Amino acid sequence: MGRKTWFDDDGMKKGEWTAEEDQKLVAYINEHGLCDWRSLPERAGLQRGGKSCRLRWLNYLRPGIRRGKFTPQEEEAIIKLHAVLGNRWAAIAKEMENRTDNDIKNHWNSCLKKRLSKNGIDPMTHEPIINNLTVTTTNEEECGSSPTNTSLTTEGHFSSSPSGLACLTSLTTEGHFSSSPSGLARLLNKLAAGIASRQHDLDRIKNILLDRKITINDQDEEGLRRDQKIGEEDDFLIWDDGEVRRYMDIDPMEYETTPYDSVLYESTQILDHLF
DNA sequence: AATCATGTCAACCGCAGTGCG
DNA sequence: CCGCACTGCGGTTGACATGAT
Structure with a gap:
């Protein structure tokens, strides 16, 4: 899955990351640690923007990230945290074990939000929905x-x-x-x-x-x-x-x-x- | 089997916050 | 104080996967 690769006007590669690119990024960070994202791509031999590298690292390559299906306990935790923190995904992610904000946000938007609505709960307020108000x-x-x-x-x-x-x-x-x-x-x-x-x-x-x-x-x-x-x-x-x-x-x-x-x-x- | 709808997830974009000269 | 560069965040998009009809 992912987006097709293309090059923007500045010659920066966009879209899906290849295994080779992942390897280069991981190798560079393992050797030099996290530093200036802007200059990192060039130093790591990547034709990517700093933002793209940062996102790839934080959401995919970073060690310890949990991926895949959310457990019922995790879902419950997300719902509870969302009731307090709202759409502050980064803050919610900090309370979860090794889940990325992107992952949580995706799961909320694609699954939990609809599930709450279906059950008559307003996903924004976490209150029962009352019509025609x-x-x-x-x-x-x-x-x-x-x-x-x-x-x-x-x-x-x-x-x-x-x-x-x-x-x-x-x-x-x-x-x-x-x-x-x-x-x-x-x-x-x-x-x-x-x-x-x-x-x-x-x-x-x-x-x-x-x-x-x-x-x-x-x-x-x-x-x-x-x-x-x-x-x-x-x-x-x-x-x-x-x-x-x-x-x-x-x-x-x-x-x-x-x-x-x-x-x-x-x-x-x-x-x-x-x- | 084909088509359509919905779900999933990686990645992009734009904006706000922050630090620094 | 101001402007610029950089970082981080949240919203959105796009492509593939899966399920329903």
Whole structure:
């Protein structure tokens, strides 16, 4: 299997690797170790691009790679990890024993995703699929778009186009809405999906968030209101730009200047704490 | 037996993140 | 701070394999 070989405009060979090429690549890496991928092909006597060599090594030639059929245990692990990490295949691969991200991704797309759908589970949210659900986008002003009615796609998750961190994520027990493609938005979506799929642990989750909030909000009226709001919204979490920063113990004076990376880091800490 | 649909998997492409000068 | 080069990641493609009709 594989693709036919051809040469691109720069004379680089593309497509399926031959046994001879594999041998050259392995021999070179065994002798010199991994170094600069860009210059490696020339030094190894290969008419390939550095990217192609890297991919071949990581996904095929690297020692210890497990190939072939996935065991039921592995499949279960992938599904569980996907529920938490989403399509972060590299992160999922790190949790699996010697499986490549490409392998996991292929197996998910060709098999597991369809199997979940067939069983009435939305493969994106890992929630039961409910048909004919429609939601209206909140925070339309901050999103810079007119009110948007967003319907479930055939895959059972929401997709619309408002931009901006402010309209990050809203989640109900019935559905899932993702409006921003940013890494933080996706991460929080995963967090929200994880929370939704673990309703019985909601108290624990709230405690973690509230504990963190108390440290900055006990003298803050708005914080008290938010505490009450959380209590009222067991099943409906809305994350916006400001709230995300507030939850992460970021000083209000620094809302506008705190790098998203810091927020992302904090989100990861919470995820680690939860799962 | 032939054709079509679906599954599998290797590889490519484009983009984002990171490091360095 | 900026631009460039490089790396790594996720989405997608393409070709073969297999199963269904």
